[in-house]
Amino acid sequence: MDNYNVKINSLRLRNARLSKGYTMSELASKAGGLTRQAISNYELNKTNISIKNLKKIAEVLEFPYEYFLKNSRYELNQLNTSPIFFRSSRVDVRVESIYFQKFNQFYKIYKELEKYIDFPKLKLPRLDAKEEAVGLERGYDKGYIDKIAEETRELWGLGKKPINNLYDEMLRNGILISKIETEHKGTDGFSLISGETSMVFINTNRGNCVRDRFSLAHELGHIILHSSLEQEEKYDYKQIEEDANYFASTFLLPDEGFVKDIYSIDISALLEIKKKWKVSLAAIIMRLEYLNIIDENQKRNMFITLSRKGWRKKEPFDDELEKESSTFFEDAIELLVNNDVLEIDELISEFEIGERRVIDLLGLSDEFFQKYNKKPTTPILKLVK
Structure with a gap:
């Protein structure tokens, strides 16, 4: 039986290999007794493969070997999706390929469940076409981002108050989220958009409650502001990250509700704001400057204070505030x-x-x-x- 040759789903083999980040040579070496050329032939459907070799490859890739004998269902086409938006740092092509395949598998699970379950539909504000065109080319006007963040809150019924569980709110409004372990330490979160399906991964190895919430809001900003970007399209990485960061800030700290809670700009008073709104001191300080509650010099001095106290990497209450989750x-x-x-x-x-x-x-x-x-x-x- 194991020496019987079969035709496999070559696309699934390639995608599974990419999901592990292996080159053809690496896969051949790990499977043992195979060559790079053999893997290439399997992926190009030039030759059949023995069940014995298929089982060896499947074991290395950590898939059931039967997976490679079935037709593809619900596979993402990278040409029809947005770029993957990574928060915190750029990634190389190999890492991006790994996470595209993770999204591909996550999407497949969702589509299988969707056959039986009426999931929440995606509920997002519509962008003005002219504002979007200018925003994608040169960056969005901050006033327009404020407007879109406010519309999102209204659409989701959040008012001007702190958001209790952003994880649940995004799921409730049609955005698929999962927390996964990733070895790519420079990334807090990443998102991908395919048609009406928006997906977000949060890195469990990076965050605390406030960091995870900002990452979720940041990815929500990408989903709303940058969904029209295409894979092959050139864009200003720094600018779209700035836009997503600003969206996260104004969405989590809406001016009307947030300003009412500011009775002092002393750090001890701002720590109370942090506990209530579940946003970092650093993000609160940046928001205070934008709202003209503090000036550039005050902002600089406040960040010097954070550095002197050793709070730039870890702030008070980071461990006490419970991480958000969902069932x-x-x-x-x-x-x-x-x-x-x-x-x-x-x-x-x-x-x-x-x-x-x-x-x-x-x-x-x-x-x-x-x-x-x-x-x-x-x-x-x-x-x-």
Whole structure:
């Protein structure tokens, strides 16, 4: 059986390899007994592959080998998506390819679930065409970003108050989010837009509560302001990051509600603001300057104070404020299983990419699927009749 040759889904093989960040030579070496040319032939569909070699490759790539024998469903086409927006730093092509494939797998899970579940539809404000054209070319006017942030809050029914759980609010309004571990240490979050589907990953290795919230708001800014950018389009990376940062600031700290809470610009008073609004001192100081509550010199002195106290990398309350989370995908899976739509094994089979990868991409606990796999035990004791 293992020596039997089969035709595989070459696109899935290539995408799986890219998702691990391997070159063809690296994959051949890790699988053992294969050459770069052999991997190339498999990916170009020039030759069939033995089940034995397919199993070796699948083990290295951490996919069920059957995955490569099935037709593609719900695969993202990179030509029809936005660029991946990375918060904090640029990444090389190889890293970007890894995360595109993670989005591809996340998208596939979502589309499989969407066959059975009526997920929230994407709810975002419409941009003025002229403002968008100018914004994408030269950067958005800050006043217009203020307007769009305010419209988003109104559309989502958030008012001018602090947002209790931004994670839940974004999911509730049609934006798919997951927290994943990533080895790329320079990135807090990243997002991708494909048609009406907007996806965000947050790096669990980087953030605390306030950092995660700013990253979410930053990616929301990209989704609203930069969804029309195309993969091959040249754009000013620094400018779109500045626009997304400003959107995050004005969205999390709307001037009307935020200013009412400012009774002093003393650092101790601003720490109380941080606890209430769950935004960093650094972001609060930047917002105060933009709203003309402090001037450039005051801002500089406040940042000097933060540095002197050792608060530039870690601020007070960073560890005390609880990280936000959601049971969105757990609820979706439980809805299907508890209503006898699908057995858990059937659902994992439909996902196709393996239980471990589903757990990682949806941010589930390692024990999540185990509770469905417990078989009823035969009682040892009986009542006396």
